[in-house]
Amino acid sequence: xxxxxxxxxxxxxxxxxxxxxxxxxxxxxxxxxxxxxxxxxxxxxxxxxxxxxxxxxxxxxxxxxxxxxxxxxxxxxxxxxxxxxxxxxxxxxxxxxxxxxxxxxxxxxxxxxxxxxxxxxxxxxxxxxxxxxxxxxxxxxxxxxxxxxxxxxxxxxxxxxxxxx
Amino acid sequence: xxxxxxxxxxxxxxxxxxxxxxxxxxxxxxxxxxxxxxxxxxxxxxxxxxxxxxxxxxxxxxxxxxxxxxxxxxxxxxxxxxxxxxxxxxxxxxxxxxxxxxxxxxxxxxxxxxxxxxxxxxxxxxxxxxxxxxxxxxxxxxxxxxxxxxxxxxxxxxxxxxxxxxxxxxxxxxxxxxxxxxxxxxxxxxxxxxxxxxxxxxxxxxxxxxxxxxxxxxxxxxxxxxxxxxxxxxxxxxxxxxxxxxxxxxxxxxxxxxxxxxxxxxxxxxxxxxxxxxxxxxxxxxxxxxxxxxxxxxxxxxxxxxxxxxxxxxxxxxxxxxxxxxxxxxxxxxxxxxxxxxxxxxxxxxxxxxxxxxxxxxx
Numbered sequence: 001x002x003x004x005x006x007x008x009x010x011x012x013x014x015x016x017x018x019x020x021x022x023x024x025x026x027x028x029x030x031x032x033x034x035x036x037x038x039x040x041x042x043x044x045x046x047x048x049x050x051x052x053x054x055x056x057x058x059x060x061x062x063x064x065x066x067x068x069x070x071x072x073x074x075x076x077x078x079x080x081x082x083x084x085x086x087x088x089x090x091x092x093x094x095x096x097x098x099x100x101x102x103x104x105x106x107x108x109x110x111x112x113x114x115x116x117x118x119x120x121x122x123x124x125x126x127x128x129x130x131x132x133x134x135x136x137x138x139x140x141x142x143x144x145x146x147x148x149x150x151x152x153x154x155x156x157x158x159x160x161x162x163x164x165x
Numbered sequence: 166x167x168x169x170x171x172x173x174x175x176x177x178x179x180x181x182x183x184x185x186x187x188x189x190x191x192x193x194x195x196x197x198x199x200x201x202x203x204x205x206x207x208x209x210x211x212x213x214x215x216x217x218x219x220x221x222x223x224x225x226x227x228x229x230x231x232x233x234x235x236x237x238x239x240x241x242x243x244x245x246x247x248x249x250x251x252x253x254x255x256x257x258x259x260x261x262x263x264x265x266x267x268x269x270x271x272x273x274x275x276x277x278x279x280x281x282x283x284x285x286x287x288x289x290x291x292x293x294x295x296x297x298x299x300x301x302x303x304x305x306x307x308x309x310x311x312x313x314x315x316x317x318x319x320x321x322x323x324x325x326x327x328x329x330x331x332x333x334x335x336x337x338x339x340x341x342x343x344x345x346x347x348x349x350x351x352x353x354x355x356x357x358x359x360x361x362x363x364x365x366x367x368x369x370x371x372x373x374x375x376x377x378x379x380x381x382x383x384x385x386x387x388x389x390x391x392x393x394x395x396x397x398x399x400x401x402x403x404x405x406x407x408x409x410x411x412x413x414x415x416x417x418x419x420x421x422x423x424x425x426x427x428x429x430x431x432x433x434x435x436x437x438x439x440x441x442x443x444x445x446x447x448x449x450x451x452x453x454x455x456x457x458x459x460x461x462x463x464x465x466x467x468x469x470x471x472x473x474x475x476x477x478x479x480x481x482x483x484x485x486x487x488x489x490x491x492x493x494x495x496x497x498x499x500x501x502x503x504x505x506x507x508x509x510x511x512x513x514x515x516x517x518x519x520x521x522x523x524x525x526x527x528x
Contacts (some may be wrong), residue, residue: 029270029323038318052302058305064345066310071319072338075331125301127362 008048015041028074036067053126196297201282205252206228212248215437215489222493235354253297255433258426263326266423270324274317275424275431281313282439291363291444292455292473303364304352304512307446311401314435315341318403318410325423331417336500337410341401343507348397350515354390354522355379355450364449371453372468374460378453382520390518391451393511395487398443402508405492412497440488442517444481452480 015038046055080089095120134142213228220227228244262271288303290296300306315338322334351509356362358379371378380391385465400407411419418424421432455477457467466472498506 003225029267029320033273035269035318040313052300053305056305060305060309060312063316068312068315068342071316071323072335073324075319075335079273085289127302148461148466 004048011041011044011048012065029071032067032074033084035070036063039063050124051126053130060117117119170365172492193480196287197283198222202281203281203337204438207441208434209248209252210439211437211485212251212433213245214485215492216247217243218489219493222490245515251484252430253268256427256432257428260428261423263399263423265326267326270320271423272428274321274324275428275435277320278314278435279319279438281310281317282357282435282442284310284313286438286440286445287432288364290449290454291445291473291477291501293365293369295455295474296364297463299365300363302362303358304362304367304450307442308349308352309441311439311442312341314439321419323426326422327423327439329416329418329422330420331412332414333412333422336419340407340409340503340507343504344397344400344407345512347393347507347515348401349513350519351390351397352450352511353395354387354518357519358382358387358526364454368454368456372456372460375458377460378451378456378458380451383525386518387451387523389514390522391447393515393518394447394451395484396506397511399488399491400449400503402408402439402443402488404436404440404488406495406498408492408497409500409503409504422479439484441481443488445477447484448477448480454480459478514518 001143018034018037018041020034023033027032039058043055043058046058074142089127177489211456216227227248231244231246231250233246234244262268285307287297288300288306290299318341322330322332322337325331355367359367361367361370367379372522375381380387403410410416411421413419416422424432448468453476455468456472457472457476459467468474
């Protein structure tokens with residue numbers, strides 16, 4: 001077992017434990033903190049696999065943007081409207097069915113996939129090739145995504161303004 | 166870093182006998198302790214400098230009394246030991262957690278902020294070979310990892326269970342998320358010109374003296390980009406005139422109101438080390454990093470060896486002085502002015518700059 005394996009297992013265990021915290025915590029703030037550590041650990045695994053740009057993007061978008069807004073929303077609802085934001089166990093039977101189905105699918109996928117092993121050696125820079133792919137092979141999906149984001153932005157601005165009139 | 170490690174390894178039989186894993190853990194521990202120590206010293210020095218700069222700007226004395234206390238040396242040194250006394254006081258103070266606070270989150274919040282700042286420093290270059298992790302995406306990594314600090318501030322504000330703290334936490338969230346955009350765009354301008362996200366490449370592209378630095382290229386467009394980056398990072402560091410999250414006249418101490426003792430010291434440590442981080446970051450991107458302003462003078466004598474960390478730290482200190490200067494001369498912005506500055510001034514200007522510099526590069 002070398003340093004690579006040990007770091008992988010540390011981060012994998014961290015991801016699983018914090019994901020468990022996220023799912024089982026009753027207090028929504030704790031769920032968000034669990035999500036924070038889960039995202040960070042997954043980003044660390046990306047780095048181990050040589051996907052450094054993806055890891056930094058994950059931190060930037062999910063931690064800096066989405067999670068901050070999530071916490072913002074939870075804070076505003078709890079402290080200013082006095083709503084207790086706690087989760088409970090609801091819909092046991094349908095939930096179990098969905099989980100069992102998903103688990104089956106995932107196990108099937110894990111067993112069937114031919115996993116590519118990482119070649120030891122220096123990591124190649126990924127940014128240049130990602131950029132090239134965005135501007136050539138995946139230009140249409142890239143642009144469509146940006147239009148989608150623009151639409152969401154305009155929609156949000158419209159909804160925030162409407163109450164005035 | 167790798168070369169340095171190899172040379173250490175060959176020189177010491179003790180280290181060479183360790184297994185790879187133990188060595189990695191040992192190195193991590195050493196690097197962590199080293200940076201935490203540097204952060205502590207930085208904070209000590211900069212707190213003293215801040216007090217003295219404030220005193221001079223406002224025509225007063227600042228700390229004058231605290232020194233060694235040895236009879237003959239008593240009147241020397243303008244209260245140089247003030248921050249050491251403060252640090253000892255903070256370490257010895259009782260750690261008070263409010264009864265209604267969320268103890269766990271209250272505990273981890275300051276450390277999340279501190280770790281994010283500390284992690285960002287690992288990719289900053291202090292010389293051609295003097296960088297802990299010469300990461301291919303260094304610039305992007307700094308922007309990404311420092312976004313953890315906003316989570317720490319929100320959690321601190323929420324966990325304290327105090328209205329001032331909560332307002333401070335919310336303000337910091339809104340502020341940092343907004344100012345990430347102009348700072349990211351200003352950084353993008355440099356990245357676009359150099360064609361690399363690696364700090365080493367960016368600094369190496371600025372060799373050849375003062376007028377080859379990025380800040381003077383595409384004159385005056387890059388100068389405006391530097392101003393945007395400076396203001397946006399100032400706001401991200403929660404420094405006056407953008408210190409609304411901890412506005413002491415309205416919110417006591419904002420998200421840090423309910424903190425005392427060592428945990429409060431960690432907030433302070435992060436703030437001052439963050440200023441240093443911003444100083445090195447901006448100097449690498451715009452001010453030539455480890456290059457001297459003299460270019461090839463005396464056969465490039467000033468660009469070699471220990472001159473490199475000297476120039477980096479000197480430039481960082483100049484930027485920190487500018488930050489302090491602004492803090493002690495400008496009044497604090499209102500919340501609406503803060504948002505106006507980010508969304509209606511800095512962001513459109515940054516987009517305009519990207520467009521015009523792009524045109525300039527094409528033709």
